[in-house]
Amino acid sequence: MNYVDLGLHRRVLAGLEREGAGALTPCQAELLPPILAGSDALGVAPPGQECTRTFVLPILERLQHGPSGRIQALVLVPTREEGEAVQQAFETVGRHTRVHSTTLCGDEARSVQVERLDEGLEVVVACPGRLVAHLKRATIDLSRVELVVLDGVDTLAHMGFEPDIRRILKSLPLNFQMLMFCTSLSEDVRQLAQQFLFNPATFEAGPGEPLAAITHVIYRIEATQKTTALRALIDEFDNTTEGMVVFTSTKHRAKRLADKLKRDGLDVTLLQNGFSERRREAAVEGFRAGSYEILITTDAAARRLNVTRISHVVSFDMPDSVSEYEHRAGRAMTSTQGAVAINFVTDDDEMLVDAIAHQLNCTLETRTLSELEKTWEW
Numbered sequence: 002m003n004y005v006d007l008g009l010h011r012r013v014l015a016g017l018e019r020e021g022a023g024a025l026t027p028c029q030a031e032l033l034p035p036i037l038a039g040s041d042a043l044g045v046a047p048p049g050q051e052c053t054r055t056f057v058l059p060i061l062e063r064l065q066h067g068p069s070g071r072i073q074a075l076v077l078v079p080t081r082e083e084g085e086a087v088q089q090a091f092e093t094v095g096r097h098t099r100v101h102s103t104t105l106c107g108d109e110a111r112s113v114q115v116e117r118l119d120e121g122l123e124v125v126v127a128c129p130g131r132l133v134a135h136l137k138r139a140t141i142d143l144s145r146v147e148l149v150v151l152d153g154v155d156t157l158a159h160m161g162f163e164p165d166i167r168r169i170l171k172s173l174p175l176n177f178q179m180l181m182f183c184t185s186l187s188e189d190v191r192q193l194a195q196q197f198l199f200n201p202a203t204f205e206a207g208p209g210e211p212l213a214a215i216t217h218v219i220y221r222i223e224a225t226q227k228t229t230a231l232r233a234l235i236d237e238f239d240n241t242t243e244g245m246v247v248f249t250s251t252k253h254r255a256k257r258l259a260d261k262l263k264r265d266g267l268d269v270t271l272l273q274n275g276f277s278e279r280r281r282e283a284a285v286e287g288f289r290a291g292s293y294e295i296l297i298t299t300d301a302a303a304r305r306l307n308v309t310r311i312s313h314v315v316s317f318d319m320p321d322s323v324s325e326y327e328h329r330a331g332r333a334m335t336s337t338q339g340a341v342a343i344n345f346v347t348d349d350d351e352m353l354v355d356a357i358a359h360q361l362n363c364t365l366e367t368r369t370l371s372e373l374e375k376t377w378e379w
Contacts, residue, residue: 002024002025002030003024003025004017004025004058007033007034007037007058008037009058009062010061010062010065010098012065012097012098013058013061013062013065013094013095013097013098015096015097016061016093016094016095016096016097016098017058017094019093019096019097026046027046027204028044028046028052028055028204029054029055031202031204032044032055032202032204033055033058033059035202036055036056036059036178036180036202037058037059037062039178040178040200040201040202041178041179041180041198041199041200041201041202042055042180042181042198042201042202042203042204043180043181043182043194043198043201043202043203043204043205044180044181044182044183044203044204044205045182045183045184045185045186045203045204045205045206046182046184046204046205046206052152052182053086053087053090053152054090054094055180055182056076056150056152056180056182057087057090057091057094057095058094059148059180060074060076060091060100060124060148060150061091061094061095061098061100063147063148064098064100064123064124065098067123067147069099069101069121069123070121070122070123071121071122071123071142071145072118072122072123072124072125072141072142072143072145072146073123073124073145073146073147073148074123074124074125074146074147074148074149074150075124075125075127075132075143075146075148075149075150075169075173076124076125076126076127076149076150076152077127077128077129077132077149077150077151077152077157077162077166077169078126078127078128078152078153078157079128079153079156079157079160079162080106080128080301081104081106081107081108081128081274082274082301082302083152083153084104084105084106084126084127084128085104087104087126087152088102088103088104088126091124091126100123100124101120101121101122101123101124102122102123102124102125102126103117103118103122103124103125103126104125104126104127105125105126105127105128105131105132105135105141106127106128106131107128107130107131111131111134111135111138111140114131114135114140115135115140118135118140118141125141129157129162129165129166129169130162130165132165132169133165133168133169136168136169136172143169143172143173143174144174145174146173146174146177147177147178148177148178148179148180149170149173149177149178149179149180150179150180150181150182151166151179151180151181151182151193152182153182153183153184154181154182154183154190154193155183155184155185155186155187155189155190155324156183156322156324156325158187158189158190158193159187159189159321159322159324163189163193166193170197179197179198179199179201181193181194181198181201183324184324184327184328184331185323185324185327185360186205187324214340215330215333215340215341215342216340216341216342216366217330217341217342217344217357217361217363217365217366218341218342218343218344218365218366218367218368219343219344219345219346219354219365219366219367219368220343220344220345220346220367220368220369220370221346221347221367221369222345222346222347222370223347224347226370227317227318227345228258228261229370230345230370231247231258231262231315231317231345232262232265233370234313234315234343235262235267235295238313243310243311243312244288244291244294244295244296244308244310244311244312244313245294245295245296245311245312245313245314245315246295246296246298246303246311246313246314246315246329246332247295247296247297247298247315247317248298248299248300248303248314248315248316248317248318248320248329249297249298249299249317249318250299250318251299252273252274252275252299252302254317254318255271255272255273255297255298255299255302256271256273256297258297258317259271259297262295262297267294267295268292268293268294268295269293269294269295269296269297270284270287270288270292270293270295270296270297271284271296271297271298272284272285272288272296272297272298272302272303273298273299273302274299274301274302276302284296285308288308288310289308289310291310296308300320300321300325300328300329303328303329303332308332311332311333311340312333312340312341313333313340313341313342313343314329314330314332314333314340314341314342314343315343315344315345316329316342316343316344316345317345318345319344319345319346319347319350319353319354320353322353323353323356323357323360326353326357327360329342330342344365
């Protein structure tokens with residue numbers, strides 16, 4: 002099945018053609034037909050399944066046939082970066098439509114956002130906290146919303162947004178269509194789905210699938226050994242990787258690490274929040290083209306990363322949750338070589354490691370720094 006088979010409006014198909022869209026992913030093939038028919042849906046899929054298009058396309062299609070100038074679709078996202086990624090999808094795929102969308106996140110003055118809302122929009126992409134602030138001040142009208150998306154609902158719940166989500170949903174008119182997308186089906190997500198989804202179409206990758214096909218490795222080391230371990234890894238896998246993405250816990254740690262590796266003469270690029278769009282595109286395109294072998298980033302900055310040539314994902318710092326780990330490891334799923342997720346684990350990370358092993362239903366391969374040191378020319 003491809004996008005043409007879905008019977009989409011010619012303006013929507015024109016945007017897809019401009020983006021070079023090919024075959025549907027399994028998630029899209031399973032969920033797009035019932036969503037387009039008006040069903041609620043729950044998609045549980047790892048990164049790489051193009052879940053964004055699974056809701057962007059139905060929204061664009063619906064708005065080809067309805068009135069304009071009023072908010073009819075609402076997308077809730079965990080972070081500004083995810084909001085920007087969704088907004089970009091509406092702008093690119095919907096470039097030939099007359100659909101207008103905007104983001105409402107906490108990094109921008111509410112007065113500026115109100116001005117855009119007053120211009121007349123059909124789609125709002127928002128972080129829950131900022132949307133609640135607009136609702137309290139009656140600066141947004143959601144009385145005509147017909148379709149609601151919770152994108153990254155597992156992350157939204159993990160970040161403590163569930164009360165805001167419930168408040169927002171209860172403020173909407175009855176009988177709206179609702180879609181939820183996540184990488185893991187936590188108990189919080191199950192409860193939200195049971196309460197707000199009606200007879201939903203579902204797509205759920207099996208536990209750890211396809212992440213189980215990736216080799217998951219942990220190095221139990223001291224925090225002070227991480228840079229040494231990374232240098233050893235880079236030397237060990239030199240000329241054998243399609244690309245290596247290294248995750249740190251903060252953008253400041255990412256910058257320090259990137260600067261250190263650059264001083265060592267390595268082909269490294271940095272991707273972090275706060276970059277201009279031009280600088281971000283230069284980093285991503287350079288990595289995609291192979292000009293850089295290594296990309297240093299954070300979970301938030303990588304939300305919009307769309308690169309297939311990744312064979313190794315390194316957690317220089319372990320993530321905050323199993324969901325974030327799945328986001329990281331999933332980056333290597335499209336590798337044409339053996340994909341590897343490598344994790345630098347300290348004593349503070351042991352509970353998370355156990356949770357990851359349970360979620361993936363597998364044993365993580367344990368290695369030691371001394372094994373790397375044997376391969377590294379000091």
